Amino acid sequence: MxxxxxxxxxxxxxxxxxxxxxxxxxxxxxxxxxxxxxxxxxxxxxxxxxxxxxxxxxxxxxxxxxxxxxxxxxxxxxxxxxxxxxxxxxxxxxxxxxxxxxxxxxxxxxxxxxxxxxxxxxxxxxxxxxxxxxxxxxxxxxxxxxxxxxxxxxxxxxxxxxxxxxxxxxxxxxxxxxxxxxGCSSLESVAQKRFLKRKDSPYASRRRGNDFGRAGNTIDNVNEELGIGERERGNGSNREIADDVDKVNQQEQEHEPSLNKGDMLVARELKDFLLEIQRLIDPSTRQDQEHDNAMDQSVDVTPQPDGANRTEAEDSEGTSSSRRVRPHLPTPEPLNVSPLKKGRLDRPRPRRPMKFWTPEEVAALREGVKEYGKSWKDIKNSNPVVLADRSEVDLKDKWRNLFGRQ
DNA sequence: ATAGGGATAACT
DNA sequence: AGTTATCCCTAT
Known part of the structure; x- marks a missing residue:
């Protein structure tokens, strides 16, 4: 474990x-x-x-x-x-x-x-x-x-x-x-490896032992733990995995009776994740799930992450099951955290000291506008020495002071 | 990246 | 006080 x-x-x-x-x-x-x-x-x-x-x-x-x-x-x-x-x-x-x-x-x-x-x-x-x-x-x-x-x-x-x-x-x-x-998570990469292996030899039944190395052993063990080891009959494996996850959830409930929404969300997400992996490892069981478990409670309980994903799966199921190559797995993206956007958490940013425009700078700005128009970026790049202390926004503001907003 | 609104420092 | 110059923030 x-x-x-x-x-x-x-x-x-x-x-x-x-x-x-x-x-x-x-x-x-x-x-x-x-x-x-x-x-x-x-x-x-x-x-x-x-x-x-x-x-x-x-x-x-x-x-x-x-x-x-x-x-x-x-x-x-x-x-x-x-x-x-x-x-x-x-x-x-x-x-x-x-x-x-x-x-x-x-x-x-x-x-x-x-x-x-x-x-x-x-x-x-x-x-x-x-x-x-x-x-x-x-x-x-x-x-x-x-x-x-x-x-x-x-x-x-x-x-x-x-x-x-x-x-x-x-x-x-x-x-x-x-x-x-x-890169992708180790669970995902193991699943991928396994999937490729199966694709290479579609008639090979379950693999055991050394041919898959240490990782092969471990994943087999885990599969047995999850109840997806016996997959030849295909039938019921999803039920079992779903039930297992439910058991885990129940255990969690027992230990922590006050599960809040966030924890429920995590549990569901985890369940989805495992189901996805299961499908990835062995696509054949997917059909069984769709057919046999159509009215099964595990399908009802299974939350539907987003409509698009679901319909896509059903479409591919309707036409040809082999078309589905790789389901979407939640490979994490970097957090898009931007604490600087709003609400500075500690002291506010001190104001940059004010500096009046020198005639030289104004001349450079005039030249720049003559040449590039209101493309402040180009203007700054055209004369980075004189305008070193001025940002593009500064250029815009100065131009507005000279002519606009009278 | 840019425009516009708004705050603040400097000036009158 | 009001005005102007500069700087900052935010929506597009």
């Missing part, structure tokens, strides 16, 4: 809706069973933790811990440390420091402590082990922040920049890339 544990854990860690799963407790609960033979699952857990932290809008030193853990895990797997991880680490570190820069002068608050803790100690150990996280960017920030402790102008300048936005953007980018890199 260790395999099942792993798969269920993976399923929960990957689902992106209603993510109230806390990865570390979940994994530590399973820890005695699977010691350290599943690095992929650990990466999944860390990604889930990072996601959760982002959803809560927390970019703190706990996030730095998570990023460091992620780096170690990737190293163990001999994966490449992507640029996004480096950037995310750098900007998160700066943001963590910036949190302590709210006093007007550097010596007032805990800025010094933060420098010591984050940059001397933490980054120091990174340097010692020659981590890839130590980038030029990071070193530049280190020296800048150290200078800021001495020079009030630099302190002010850094204090007023919006680091948080950058940190969150890079963290989101990191999540996106890493979720994608993780």
């Amino acid at each position: 260790e395999v099942m544990d792993k798969w269920v854990a993976e399923f929960f860690l990957r689902r992106q809706q209603n993510p109230r799963v806390y990865a570390s407790p979940l994994l530590s609960a399973l820890q005695p069973v699977d010691s350290d033979d599943c690095p992929k699952l650990k990466v999944t857990a860390v990604l889930r933790d990072i996601s959760n932290s982002l959803i809560r809008g927390t970019v703190d030193e706990g996030m730095l811990d998570l990023l460091e853990i992620l780096e170690k895990l990737l190293l163990e797997e001999h994966s490449v440390i992507m640029g996004s991880l480096k950037s995310a680490y750098c900007w998160t570190a700066v943001e963590c420091t910036l949190r302590f820069m709210w006093p007007v002068t550097a010596s007032d608050g805990f800025f010094g402590d933060a420098l010591e803790r984050i940059w001397r100690t933490r980054v120091g150990t990174l340097k010692e082990r020659e981590s890839d996280l130590v980038t030029r960017e990071l070193l530049k920030w280190e020296s800048d922040l150290n200078k800021a402790f001495e020079k009030p102008e630099i302190y002010q300048k850094i204090r007023e920049t919006n680091i948080r936005y950058n940190a969150i953007s890079h963290l989101n980018q990191l999540l996106k890339e890493q979720w994608a890199l993780l």
